[in-house]
Structures are given as structure tokens and as C-alpha cells.
Amino acid sequence: MLDAIIVMSGLALFLGGVLGYASIRFHVQGNALVEKIDAILPQTQCAQCGFPGCRPYAEAIAEGRADINQCPPGGEANIHKLADLLGVEFKPLNAEHGEPKPKSVAYIDENTCIGCTLCLQACPVDAISGAPKQMHTIIAQECTGCELCIPPCPVDCIVMVPVESSIANWKWKPPMKEVA
Amino acid sequence: MRQLYHFNGGVHPPQHKDQSTIDPIRIPPLPEKLIIPLHQHIGSSAKALVQPGERVLKGQMIGQPEGHVSSAIHAPTSGKILSVGMEPVPHPSGLDALCVILEPDGLEEWIERVPLDPEMDPGTMRTKLKDAGVVGLGGAVFPSFIKLNPGSKNKVRTLILNGAECEPYITCDDLLMRERAFEIAEGAKLMQRLLGAEEVVLGIEDNKPLAIEAMKSAGGMEVVAVPTVYPGGGAKQLIKVLTGVEVPAGERSTDLGVQCFNVATAASVYRAIRLGEPVLSRIVTITGNVAQPGNYEALIGTPVDHLIRQAGALPGSSGAIMGGPMMGIDLPSTHVPVVKAMNCVIVKSEALFPKALDPMPCIRCARCAESCPAELQPQELYWFAKAKNFGKAQEYALFDCIECGCCSYVCPSHIPLVQYYRYAKSEIWAQEREKKASDLARLRHEFRVERMERDKREKAERLAQKSAQAKEL
Amino acid sequence: MNSPYITRSPSVTEIMVKVLAALIPAIAADVWFFGPAVLVTLALASVTALVLEAFMLRLRGRPVKPFLMDGSALLTAWLLGLSIPPMAPWWLIVTGTAFAIVIAKHLYGGLGSNPFNPAMVGYAVLIISFPVQMTQWLAPASIAQSHLDFSSILDYMFFHALPANTGLDALTSATPLDTLKTQLHLDKSMDAIMSLPIYGTIGGKWMAAAYLAGGLYLLQQKIVSWHVPVSFIGTIAILSGALHLVDPAHYASPLFQLASGATMIGAFFILTDPVTGPTTPKGKLLFASGAGFLTYVIRLHGGYPDGVAFAVLLMNICVPLIDAYTQPPVFGKKK
Numbered sequence: 001m002l003d004a005i006i007v008m009s010g011l012a013l014f015l016g017g018v019l020g021y022a023s024i025r026f027h028v029q030g031n032a033l034v035e036k037i038d039a040i041l042p043q044t045q046c047a048q049c050g051f052p053g054c055r056p057y058a059e060a061i062a063e064g065r066a067d068i069n070q071c072p073p074g075g076e077a078n079i080h081k082l083a084d085l086l087g088v089e090f091k092p093l094n095a096e097h098g099e100p101k102p103k104s105v106a107y108i109d110e111n112t113c114i115g116c117t118l119c120l121q122a123c124p125v126d127a128i129s130g131a132p133k134q135m136h137t138i139i140a141q142e143c144t145g146c147e148l149c150i151p152p153c154p155v156d157c158i159v160m161v162p163v164e165s166s167i168a169n170w171k172w173k174p175p176m177k178e179v180a
Numbered sequence: 181m182r183q184l185y186h187f188n189g190g191v192h193p194p195q196h197k198d199q200s201t202i203d204p205i206r207i208p209p210l211p212e213k214l215i216i217p218l219h220q221h222i223g224s225s226a227k228a229l230v231q232p233g234e235r236v237l238k239g240q241m242i243g244q245p246e247g248h249v250s251s252a253i254h255a256p257t258s259g260k261i262l263s264v265g266m267e268p269v270p271h272p273s274g275l276d277a278l279c280v281i282l283e284p285d286g287l288e289e290w291i292e293r294v295p296l297d298p299e300m301d302p303g304t305m306r307t308k309l310k311d312a313g314v315v316g317l318g319g320a321v322f323p324s325f326i327k328l329n330p331g332s333k334n335k336v337r338t339l340i341l342n343g344a345e346c347e348p349y350i351t352c353d354d355l356l357m358r359e360r361a362f363e364i365a366e367g368a369k370l371m372q373r374l375l376g377a378e379e380v381v382l383g384i385e386d387n388k389p390l391a392i393e394a395m396k397s398a399g400g401m402e403v404v405a406v407p408t409v410y411p412g413g414g415a416k417q418l419i420k421v422l423t424g425v426e427v428p429a430g431e432r433s434t435d436l437g438v439q440c441f442n443v444a445t446a447a448s449v450y451r452a453i454r455l456g457e458p459v460l461s462r463i464v465t466i467t468g469n470v471a472q473p474g475n476y477e478a479l480i481g482t483p484v485d486h487l488i489r490q491a492g493a494l495p496g497s498s499g500a501i502m503g504g505p506m507m508g509i510d511l512p513s514t515h516v517p518v519v520k521a522m523n524c525v526i527v528k529s530e531a532l533f534p535k536a537l538d539p540m541p542c543i544r545c546a547r548c549a550e551s552c553p554a555e556l557q558p559q560e561l562y563w564f565a566k567a568k569n570f571g572k573a574q575e576y577a578l579f580d581c582i583e584c585g586c587c588s589y590v591c592p593s594h595i596p597l598v599q600y601y602r603y604a605k606s607e608i609w610a611q612e613r614e615k616k617a618s619d620l621a622r623l624r625h626e627f628r629v630e631r632m633e634r635d636k637r638e639k640a641e642r643l644a645q646k647s648a649q650a651k652e653l
Numbered sequence: 654m655n656s657p658y659i660t661r662s663p664s665v666t667e668i669m670v671k672v673l674a675a676l677i678p679a680i681a682a683d684v685w686f687f688g689p690a691v692l693v694t695l696a697l698a699s700v701t702a703l704v705l706e707a708f709m710l711r712l713r714g715r716p717v718k719p720f721l722m723d724g725s726a727l728l729t730a731w732l733l734g735l736s737i738p739p740m741a742p743w744w745l746i747v748t749g750t751a752f753a754i755v756i757a758k759h760l761y762g763g764l765g766s767n768p769f770n771p772a773m774v775g776y777a778v779l780i781i782s783f784p785v786q787m788t789q790w791l792a793p794a795s796i797a798q799s800h801l802d803f804s805s806i807l808d809y810m811f812f813h814a815l816p817a818n819t820g821l822d823a824l825t826s827a828t829p830l831d832t833l834k835t836q837l838h839l840d841k842s843m844d845a846i847m848s849l850p851i852y853g854t855i856g857g858k859w860m861a862a863a864y865l866a867g868g869l870y871l872l873q874q875k876i877v878s879w880h881v882p883v884s885f886i887g888t889i890a891i892l893s894g895a896l897h898l899v900d901p902a903h904y905a906s907p908l909f910q911l912a913s914g915a916t917m918i919g920a921f922f923i924l925t926d927p928v929t930g931p932t933t934p935k936g937k938l939l940f941a942s943g944a945g946f947l948t949y950v951i952r953l954h955g956g957y958p959d960g961v962a963f964a965v966l967l968m969n970i971c972v973p974l975i976d977a978y979t980q981p982p983v984f985g986k987k988k
């Protein structure tokens with residue numbers, strides 16, 4: 001009996017030691033972790049997560065200040081990836097932060113635009129080109145669809161246009177008939 | 181006798197080639213309009229050079245190559261441009277692409293055709309081929325001028341011409357070789373010169389004795405009858421059979437001293453250089469559920485249903501396949517145009533292509549692996565693709581799969597294996613595109629944050645300077 | 654629809670039917686040498702397997718008809734039925750089959766997903782739980798002291814009743830492998846053992862030959878590849894041959910090892926089960942030679958007379974590992 005207890009506690013101690021060492025030895029450096037989280041986030045920079053961009057949100061997650069389910073553009077797929085990376089349970093998207101939408105890009109109605117440059121200042125990725133008093137245009141390839149330019153516009157001339165599927169971005173579907 | 185090599189696996193599907201080789205190549209009447217897609221090749225789309233209402237001549241360039249990997253598009257006949265817009269094209273997505281609509285005027289009025297000097301400088305000749313819209317007509321439609329550049333450090337020993345035509349039903353290359361052996365042989369000479377190749381070898385499957393005979397009498401190359409086994413006409417498989425060289429996925433065969441072209445491509449090189457004629461037409465096999473299967477020399481842009489009408493559509497048709505039954509794709513409709521990649525249209529019917537049987541679970545019988553010419557483990561790839569474990573699928577060489585369909589053909593559980601691979605590949609590509617986009621966005625955002633900070637700092641500095649100056653005063 | 658638009662599939666059903674057909678010579682030999690009891694066993698196992706298969710499919714919400722038609726349950730039943738003593742009581746047959754179908758097959762995900770050979774799981778469970786019933790083999794007709802007619806066979810299997818004047822001992826005998834083991838323990842010499850009456854019988858040898866014939870048919874039909882049988886039989890032959898050469902007094906001849914027990918049915922019908930075996934050619938060689946080695950070791954040193962079932966199950970565990978480490982190089986990437 002006593003032997004057994006000694007053996008078991010010895011084993012427990014040993015394994016605890018190994019685990020403890022491993023967690024120190026393989027601890028992911030703070031910054032490296034932020035990088036990894038940031039690499040998963042979609043970089044829409046829309047601030048729907050409650051932080052002023054993807055990187056601040058990544059930092060908040062790394063420091064445990066934010067949950068992993070606050071990014072609507074990333075959707076559930078990204079939450080799964082974050083859960084895997086951090087070794088935590090998956091949670092459904094927190095609806096407070098918004099719903100995922102189909103990818104869209106902003107479009108400026110160039111006839112209405114008065115060239116006030118307010119949208120230009122709001123765009124997180126400098127995807128709007130234009131100069132004061134000139135009409136502005138959106139560089140569609142660079143627009144992330146964050147919608148941050150819409151509220152500042154005094155004449156409401158920016159609309160979001162869903163990205164159309166084209167031969168270039170078309171994807172094969174998995175077989176319809178699943179194996180029974 | 182040349183020593184022949186052997187590749188793994190392969191299958192022997194029923195041929196169905198006889199019905200479309202009875203007649204010589206037929207010339208269909210001009211259709212009412214031609215729908216000419218501007219993107220018929222690998223690489224970037226050509227840029228439209230014409231406006232609606234404009235009159236164009238036969239052979240006039242209407243789409244200009246953009247960027248290095250691109251190719252030109254020409255008016256297949258003289259007539260009026262009706263519009264430039266989105267039209268359905270032969271693509272598995274069924275989506276539209278930018279096309280030029282041309283109304284033929286029936287005059288067939290040519291541009292001035294200038295035969296070129298076959299001894300001209302290779303670099304210039306390659307540019308001419310790019311401008312003549314010469315692309316691989318075997319189905320891959322890769323711009324030929326790029327493949328005809330051996331590079332400075334490589335030595336291409338063998339130029340292989342591919343006349344194997346291994347897929348069932350397709351006979352366009354067979355007829356081309358029978359009837360236009362001279363054009364192929366002359367084109368091959370030009371290509372050999374461009375590549376500096378020591379030898380030209382033409383591989384033809386031994387089920388085409390007439391083509392073999394015709395090509396032998398044309399001369400200028402070694403004609404080799406290769407065993408009939410699908411996919412013996414795959415470029416990599418033919419290279420292996422004829423030279424023993426295995427070209428790994430992602431590597432260029434020129435680096436291994438071989439280059440391979442379809443016979444129809446050789447004929448179009450001949451026409452482009454010796455006759456000054458760009459690629460305006462191609463030979464298309466129309467077969468399957470039609471009264472008179474056969475081969476048509478169709479202008480690019482001819483609506484497929486125009487050709488099917490010529491061959492006599494039969495009742496009970498249920499759509500059409502572009503390409504062969506092993507690797508072809510469903511045409512979204514028969515209103516789509518003939519494109520440079522279209523070697524064959526098979527009109528389907530319930531009798532010819534019965535509905536696929538319901539898939540059963542994989543029993544790990546490894547028949548698929550035994551038949552795989554790329555020597556993959558299809559059952560593992562299937563497993564990973566189905567589980568969306570794309571990283572693992574890539575580890576098991578998903579991108580080495582040539583989508584030949586042998587695995588699905590033999591699978592006793594009727595699993596649509598290839599569809600899983602196409603799906604997995606396009607998901608991986610999409611992920612890569614997204615990753616690129618988000619990396620770009622991150623960079624631009626970081627740049628902007630930095631710029632704003634710098635602006636702030638500079639402003640503060642200026643303020644500080646100003647107040648310092650104010651104090652001094 | 655998607656390419657390829659055509660298939661040349663011998664369906665799963667066709668494959669299974671061919672395997673079943675390949676078992677017929679062995680069943681015929683069994684009837685010829687040991688009497689019709691085996692037919693009752695097979696019938697009972699088949700019915701149990703099909704009923705349970707249908708039940709489990711329904712329970713798991715799978716379509717019943719295509720899976721019942723695939724023949725895999727029937728094959729499991731036949732393999733198990735041929736592995737247990739022909740006149741085993743009905744409950745032994747039902748228990749074994751139930752274990753094979755319900756636990757070993759369906760609880761692991763059904764056709765294609767089960768890691769262990771269902772028939773061998775059923776067999777292993779039975780021999781561990783009911784060692785006595787599982788080693789009472791009918792004696793070959795030529796040496797049995799009395800015979801039973803068909804109705805008394807049924808009586809015995811279902812009601813455990815024997816005709817008044819016959820004892821069980823008169824009907825059964827230990828198998829050659831079993832006898833060899835016990836006699837060697839008693840320090841008998843090989844020559845003495847081999848002159849026992851059981852070794853004078855030819856039933857077992859004919860059974861082995863019948864399995865071999867069925868196996869050759871499967872090879873010819875390309876249902877199984879040569880790798881597994883050759884490697885399995887080869888390993889056993891080499892091991893037993895080497896030891897027999899060194900010490901013929903204690904080690905039976907390789908021919909004896911190949912012709913007795915489950916060597917042949919194992920080589921062609923059990924180890925070749927695609928679902929529970931490796932898929933790569935090298936893997937198949939490794940898998941079968943491992944099984945051959947284990948079979949021989951268990952025959953020499955194990956507590957059970959034959960080792961094929963345990964060897965198969967042990968090697969089944971290794972299959973994912975074997976597959977992972979024997980991936981052949983792909984086209985163009987060979988050294």
C-alpha cells in the first residue's frame with residue numbers, strides 16, 4: 001500500500017515537473033503569439049471587434065483582455081483557427097460585434113462626391129485615392145470592405161458592392177452526394 | 181528501334197473513336213455570329229482592341245496580349261463587331277467572361293498575310309508567335325512562345341510531338357495527322373530550330389495506324405508508335421514513355437532537356453510563320469449522341485450548337501461535355517463558343533453516360549493507387565480532402581495530381597475522387613489569394629499607422645520649434 | 654456531373670461476391686471431410702450477420718439496402734463460421750457474429766472504417782471467453798469413432814443433446830496444431846507425434862489446399878495482390894524451415910505449418926481484407942510478414958494452439974503507422 005502511494009506520488013511529481021519544464025521551455029513569446037494571432041485575423045481593419053484594428057485585437061487576445069469570438073469578418077472559420085492556436089474551446093461568434101457579411105468593396109458615386117477627403121482619412125488601408133476638392137475613387141483591389149468610410153461622408157455617396165463571383169475567384173464545390 | 185519506357189497504372193477505357201473518323205475534316209458553314217472570348221489561354225487576358233460597330237478583317241488582332249504570359253486574339257473572319265461584353269463561355273463555373281461578338285459579312289476578307297523568313301532571329305520569331313495567338317492546342321492552352329524559349333543555360337535535347345490522343349472519343353489530332361502531316365512536319369522544323377533540339381520524336385498511340393503512316397511519309401522526325409493506354413497522351417506520361425525522363429510536378433521539362441507540344445500546335449506554328457496566318461480556327465471532334473459524328477475545322481468563336489446542328493443532333497441529348505469523358509468538363513450550355521482549348525464536344529445522353537452510382541465508403545482497396553499515373557495515394561488524398569485537411573493533402577502531393585480520372589474510373593465504391601481533388605485544390609488557391617490580400621492589407625495598414633504617427637510627431641516638432649522661436653523673439 | 658464520366662467499376666458487391674465464391678472449395682472440402690455441420694454454422698452466422706447489419710444500419714441512420722447488398726457482412730459471417738469448430742453450439746456462433754458485426758464493425762463506423770478485422774475480433778472474443786467449446790473440433794470422418802446424421806447435428810447445436818449412445822469425445826478430436834503443442838509439452842519426439850492417428854488424416858491438408866485454390870482464383874481475378882499471401886506464407890515457411898533444419902525433433906516441418914490451422918485462410922482471405930490492411934505495396938509486405946512472424950511465435954510459445962487471429966489483430970493496430978512510413982515516392986520524385 002505504502003509502496004503504491006510512494007510510487008504514484010513520485011510519478012505525479014515527475015510528470016508535473018516535466019510538464020512545468022515544457023511549459024517554460026516551449027512558452028510562446030508574447031510577441032510571437034501576437035504575430036501568430038494577427039496572421040489569422042482577416043486584416044479588414046474594421047474595428048468591429050472593439051479595437052482600432054486587427055493588431056490591437058491580436059494583442060488584446062494574447063494578453064487575455066479579449067475573447068476569441070469578436071471578429072465578424074473572420075467568421076467561425078477564424079474562431080476555429082484561433083481556438084486551435086490558443087488551445088481553448090471554440091465559441092460561436094459574439095453577435096454583439098456584428099454578423100459576417102459577404103465580402104464587399106466600397107464604391108463612390110463620383111457624380112455626387114464633393115471631394116471633402118473625409119473618407120480618405122477614415123480608410124485604414126489607404127485604398128481611396130483623391131485630393132481635396134476632387135472626386136475620389138476606391139481602389140477596389142485594396143479595399144478590405146471595412147465600411148469605415150461610409151459614416152463620415154457628408155453626402156452619403158459611398159455604397160458597398162458585394163464582390164461578384166468571376167471565373168478568376170470561382171471555386172470547385174465538393175461532391176454533392178456525400179458517401180452514405 | 182527506340183527503347184520505350186513504362187509509366188505506372190493507367191486504364192483502358194472503351195475507345196469510341198471509329199465513328200468520328202469515317203469522314204475527312206469537314207468545313208462548317210459560317211455561323212451567324214462569332215463569340216470570341218478574350219481569355220482563351222493560360223496567363224492574363226488579352227485587352228480588347230476593337231469597339232462595337234467597327235469593321236474587322238479576317239486575321240486582324242482584336243485582343244492584344246497583356247503582360248508576359250499572355251497571347252493575342254484575332255478576328256476569325258471579316259465582319260462587324262456587334263459588342264464587347266460578358267457572355268457565357270466553356271468553363272465549369274458556368275460564369276460569363278469578356279467576349280467580342282462578331283457578325284461575319286461572308287466576304288472572308290483577309291488582312292495582308294506576310295510569310296516570314298523561317299531563318300529569322302529566334303527572339304523575333306517567338307514574339308511573332310505570341311502575336312499570332314499560338315497556344316498549346318492539346319487543351320492546356322499555354323502560350324507556346326514561352327515554351328519555345330529554351331533559356332540560356334538549358335540544352336533541349338529532344339522535342340516531343342504529342343499525337344497520342346489517348347482520351348476516348350477524341351479524334352481531332354488523328355485526322356489532322358492523316359490530312360495535314362506536311363504542316364505538322366514543317367511546324368516541327370521551326371520549333372526544333374527555336375529550341376535547338378537535337379531530335380524530334382512524335383509519339384502516336386498504336387491505335388492510329390493511318391496517322392502513323394501519314395506522319396512517317398511526311399518525314400523530318402522519328403515517328404514512334406506507343407502503346408494505347410490512358411493517359412499515355414498526358415505530356416508527362418508521353419515524355420516518360422519516349423525518353424524515360426520523369427518531370428516532377430512544379431518543374432519545367434526544359435530543365436530536363438525535353439519539351440513537348442501537341443501536333444496541332446506544330447501545325448499552327450507552321451501557319452503563323454510560313455503563311456502569316458494567326459490562329460483563327462481549330463479542329464473539333466463533334467461526337468456522342470449525334471447522327472454523323474465527325475471533325476470540324478471550326479472558327480474560334482463558333483457557337484457549339486451550330487456545330488452540333490451540322491452533325492445532326494439526336495433526340496435524348498442531355499447536355500454536352502467539352503473534352504473527353506475522362507477529363508472533360510460539362511458545358512454550361514451549347515450556346516458557348518469554340519475556344520482554342522476545345523478539342524472535342526461529346527453530346528451526352530442517358531444511354532451513353534448513365535447516371536453515376538451512389539458512392540459507398542472507401543474500402544481501402546488501393547485500386548486507385550495502382551492505377552494512378554502520378555503514383556499518388558488517391559485514397560489518402562480523398563480522405564484529407566473530404567476532411568478539409570488541406571495541409572495534409574498537400575503533404576501527400578495533391579498538386580502532383582494531373583486530374584486524369586483513372587482513380588475514379590477504377591474505384592469500386594464509385595467515389596468521385598477527382599472532384600474532391602479539384603475542390604481541395606481550388607480551396608487551397610482561394611486561401612492563398614485571401615492570405616495575399618490580407619497580407620497586403622496588413623502592410624498598407626501598418627504603413628498608414630506609421631505615417632500618421634510620423635505626421636503627428638512632425639506636427640509636434642514644428643509646434644515645439646515655433647514656440648521656441650516665439651520665445652527667442 | 655463531373656469527369657470522369659465513365660467508370661469501369663467492379664463494384665464492392667462484385668468484389669465481395671468473388672471472395673465468397675473463392676471460399677466455396679474450402680466449404681465443400683469441409684463438408685466432405687467433416688460432415689455437413691459447417692453448413693449449419695455458416696447459415697446461422699449468415700442470418701445473424703445480415704439481421705444485425707440491417708439493424709445497425711437502421712440504428713445509425715444509413716441506407717440499409719446498398720450496404721446489405723455489398724456482401725461484406727456475409728463475408729465476415731463466412732470467415733468467422735469457417736474459423737470456429739463446425740459443430741459449435743448455436744449461441745457460440747451468434748455471440749461471435751454479433752461481436753464481429755456490432756462491436757468490431759459498426760461501433761467503429763461501419764464498412765471502410767473499422768480498424769480491426771471483424772471476423773477475427775469475433776474469433777478472438779470467443780476463444781478467450783469459451784476456450785473449451787472453441788477447441789472441440791470435429792474429428793475428420795476417417796478417424797471419428799462415430800458419426801452423426803444431420804438431425805442429430807441440429808439437435809446438438811441447438812439443444813446440446815447427443816444421441817444416447819455417443820459421447821462427445823467420440824466425435825471430436827484436438828486439431829493437429831493443438832495436439833502438436835500438448836504432445837511437445839509432454840516431451841514427445843516429433844516422430845512419435847507425427848505417427849498419431851490425427852496426422853494420418855488428410856482433411857486438414859485438403860482444406861488448406863482448397864483455400865489455396867480459392868486464393869489463386871482471387872489472385873487471378875486481381876481481387877487480392879500477391880504481396881500479402883506471398884509475404885505471409887514466405888515468412889512462416891522461412892521461420893519454421895530454419896528451425897526445423899536446426900532441430901527437427903522439436904520443430905515441425907514448414908509444410909506442416911503451412912498446411913495446418915488458419916495459415917491458408919489467413920494468407921488469402923483474412924490478411925487480404927483491404928479495410929484493415931495497409932494500402933501501399935511495401936506496407937502489405939511488411940504487414941503480412943509481421944503477421945507471419947507473430948503467428949509462428951504464438952504457435953510456438955503462446956497459450957493458444959493457433960496464432961493467426963491474434964497476429965492479424967496485432968498487426969491491424971500497426972496499419973496506420975505502416976501506411977505512413979511506407980508511402981511510395983510520387984512520379985518524378987524518386988531518388
Ligand code: SF4
Nearest residue numbers: 044046047049054071
Ligand atoms: S473585427 Fe475587423 S478590425 Fe477587428 S480583427 Fe476583425 S477584421 Fe480586424
Ligand code: SF4
Nearest residue numbers: 113114116117119153
Ligand atoms: S467622404 Fe464622400 S464626398 Fe467626401 S471625398 Fe469621400 S466620397 Fe467624396
Ligand code: SF4
Nearest residue numbers: 542543545546548591
Ligand atoms: S479505389 Fe476507391 S475504394 Fe479503393 S482505395 Fe481507392 S478510393 Fe478507396
Ligand code: SF4
Nearest residue numbers: 552581582584585587
Ligand atoms: S486523378 Fe490524380 S490521383 Fe487520380 S489517378 Fe489521376 S493523377 Fe492519380
